[in-house]
Amino acid sequence: MNTLVTKLHHKWLRLTFRQPRIAASVALKVHLSTRPPEPVIPSKKPFKVELVGGKRYSWCTCGHSKKQPFCDGAHKSKAQGLSPLRFVPEKDTTVWLCGCKYTNNPPYCDGTHKQDFIVSAALHEHTDS
Numbered sequence: 001m002n003t004l005v006t007k008l009h010h011k012w013l014r015l016t017f018r019q020p021r022i023a024a025s026v027a028l029k030v031h032l033s034t035r036p037p038e039p040v041i042p043s044k045k046p047f048k049v050e051l052v053g054g055k056r057y058s059w060c061t062c063g064h065s066k067k068q069p070f071c072d073g074a075h076k077s078k079a080q081g082l083s084p085l086r087f088v089p090e091k092d093t094t095v096w097l098c099g100c101k102y103t104n105n106p107p108y109c110d111g112t113h114k115q116d117f118i119v120s121a122a123l124h125e126h127t128d129s
Contacts (some may be wrong), residue, residue: 064066
């Protein structure tokens, strides 16, 4: 009886603590930093947008969206760690939404795009990939 328990115990341990098998085609991503990625600069000017009161909007925070200033989900593959800023305006209004992504009053433009670090920075160019 004792040998049966020992064999079962070893089998249980092997099944419980074995490493999961990972297919060779799966590429593992390694993140060496806990800091979220920095946004890219899609525009050095704000976007004038007419917003509808009560409607939910998702403002792009990463700069990779092709539907600026709004999110198209590009952050999921190009800027993991960043997510869109969701907001609902109370009433219909026309606003200037930040295009440089470095505003201190997101999603609204605060003039940060006029600072030297934005003026001298390169604009992000979209690729098809």
